Amino acid sequence: MEKNIYITTPIYYVNDKPHVGHAYTSIACDSLARFYKMLGKKVFFLTGTDEHGLKIQQSAKEKNIDTQSFVDLMSKKFHDLTSVLMLTNDDFIRTTSEKHKEGARQFWSSLEEKGEIYLDKYSGWYSIRDEAYYQEDELIDGKAPTGGSVDWVEEPSYFFRLSKYQKPLLDFYSKNPNFVYPQSRFNEVIKFVERGLKDLSISRTSFTWGVDIPSKKGHVMYVWLDALTNYITALGYPDNSSEKLKKNWPANYHIVGKDILRFHAIYWPAFLMAAEMRLPSQIIAHGWWTVEKEKMSKSIGNVVDPIDIIDRIGLDSFRYFLLREVPFGNDGDFSKHAIISRINSELSNNIGNFINRVYAMSTSNFGNQIPRYGQFLESEKKIELKILETVEQYKYYFLNVEFSKALGAMIELVSAGNKYIDTMQPWSLAKENQTERLSTILRLMLETIRIVCTMTYPIMPLASVKVLKSLSCFDGDENLSYESLKNINFLSDGSPIEKIDLLFPKIDKKLS
RNA sequence: GACGGUGUAGCUCAGGGGUAGAGCGACGCUCUCAUAAGGCGUAAGUCGGAGGUUCAAAUCCUCCCACCGUCACCA
Numbered sequence: 347m348e349k350n351i352y353i354t355t356p357i358y359y360v361n362d363k364p365h366v367g368h369a370y371t372s373i374a375c376d377s378l379a380r381f382y383k384m385l386g387k388k389v390f391f392l393t394g395t396d397e398h399g400l401k402i403q404q405s406a407k408e409k410n411i412d413t414q415s416f417v418d419l420m421s422k423k424f425h426d427l428t429s430v431l432m433l434t435n436d437d438f439i440r441t442t443s444e445k446h447k448e449g450a451r452q453f454w455s456s457l458e459e460k461g462e463i464y465l466d467k468y469s470g471w472y473s474i475r476d477e478a479y480y481q482e483d484e485l486i487d488g489k490a491p492t493g494g495s496v497d498w499v500e501e502p503s504y505f506f507r508l509s510k511y512q513k514p515l516l517d518f519y520s521k522n523p524n525f526v527y528p529q530s531r532f533n534e535v536i537k538f539v540e541r542g543l544k545d546l547s548i549s550r551t552s553f554t555w556g557v558d559i560p561s562k563k564g565h566v567m568y569v570w571l572d573a574l575t576n577y578i579t580a581l582g583y584p585d586n587s588s589e590k591l592k593k594n595w596p597a598n599y600h601i602v603g604k605d606i607l608r609f610h611a612i613y614w615p616a617f618l619m620a621a622e623m624r625l626p627s628q629i630i631a632h633g634w635w636t637v638e639k640e641k642m643s644k645s646i647g648n649v650v651d652p653i654d655i656i657d658r659i660g661l662d663s664f665r666y667f668l669l670r671e672v673p674f675g676n677d678g679d680f681s682k683h684a685i686i687s688r689i690n691s692e693l694s695n696n697i698g699n700f701i702n703r704v705y706a707m708s709t710s711n712f713g714n715q716i717p718r719y720g721q722f723l724e725s726e727k728k729i730e731l732k733i734l735e736t737v738e739q740y741k742y743y744f745l746n747v748e749f750s751k752a753l754g755a756m757i758e759l760v761s762a763g764n765k766y767i768d769t770m771q772p773w774s775l776a777k778e779n780q781t782e783r784l785s786t787i788l789r790l791m792l793e794t795i796r797i798v799c800t801m802t803y804p805i806m807p808l809a810s811v812k813v814l815k816s817l818s819c820f821d822g823d824e825n826l827s828y829e830s831l832k833n834i835n836f837l838s839d840g841s842p843i844e845k846i847d848l849l850f851p852k853i854d855k856k857l858s
Numbered sequence: 859g860a861c862g863g864u865g866u867a868g869c870u871c872a873g874g875g876g877u878a879g880a881g882c883g884a885c886g887c888u889c890u891c892a893u894a895a896g897g898c899g900u901a902a903g904u905c906g907g908a909g910g911u912u913c914a915a916a917u918c919c920u921c922c923c924a925c926c927g928u929c930a931c932c933a
Contacts, residue, residue, distance in 0.1 A: 703892035
């Protein structure tokens, strides 16, 4: 049984509606999933919502609705977004679902049976204003660093023996030097663990909205323990004979925001070691988006609603911008200027116009039929070489989750195509009735378009499929293949070319 | 404060001992098939600063300056 490529987003906390950051994570995962499918792999792609915790309970109370209705409502917003973004996720897990809660409890019991959990007291200086605990040495003049007053509080709590896993984790890290991407983040994780780990408080008694602990009434599970197990409960855990679990676990990619890296790179592996389960292959931490150089925040009121922006510039452009603008792992700036300049120059002027000019010449000279190849000269061989080179780079970068570079390679190919056309001057050949040359050149450019639009499929599924259909070479998403990128004789002689509307109109006006 | 990273053309960044690179932007020229798109070209940097090693340093070493990240229970 060949293992599937298992890709996950974090489960999103339903305290607020989705913003561009959520969309970003999901789109990255989706593009990766689509790419792997083109490689011929079976993929399982999971996303969902995290619905427990004190904050949720409070938010629901403020809005005067019962907690379950509140999370139903909020979760739906995230679920709706999966279709808006055209995610190809195979499941959508909710932590309030019975199957998840049962799995989480079983995970807990398994840790408990193995002696990895013990009951003690959780204590610290608590600031009501900040809703946060502080260490003794963090206090300034007996107050929180934020200036809020603090009280000493103690509550009974279960602890996970995290301290025990310092050495095993460090060993694991050194044996798996690519466990965390990017490397700089991995270094931070390693440093953190090297400084020593304290046991982790993993239950709360101060609120009730969470997964009940099997053995002790009044305790609910610490949200992170609850949340992280979603990656296995979605696969049918604790049923170890579950086909889904066997085929997918361990995960190939947990893609997360940099803010929650620690939970995925330290706690989660430790939990799994304790439960004697296999560890995920790679944790990918991406950066954050600012908006016009400002941090996104409700108080500034600059939170970008993905649905709103998609209404303006279209899904493909949105997905393209996010994955192209910034090296994956870095922070990015979601600015009007950057979006317009990126979309207009690369999508409209480069790709869009390229397709348009080739289509126009093809249809005016050869009717609505795919022209045939004649003899190849050096100039054509050079293009073929460029294609093969590009396709290799594209794959290399994609496998390294360097979306931006993969797209950069693709754009370079389009530029080479544009240049080739200018050099060949097919419009002159048409006037001179050099039909075979003309036919050869246009066919090669149509193949290039096909290849480019197959490469863009994981990022821009709508536009890609539209173009491939228009070239009579689309046979369903599931039949798109990476292999076809290496074949410059893929289209069928004489098949129809269908005219298409402008693929990427300029977007200046839509954003102003 | 400790540890790590970054500082290269107006902007975003690549390069990493042997006479400074790309994309975008600006400016100029040009084809006309095309979304006033494409192609070609020009300008622009004493490669954060100061020392040092070397025949030779943006590239290695030391110090300094500036900025960023991490330093546990914050979704």
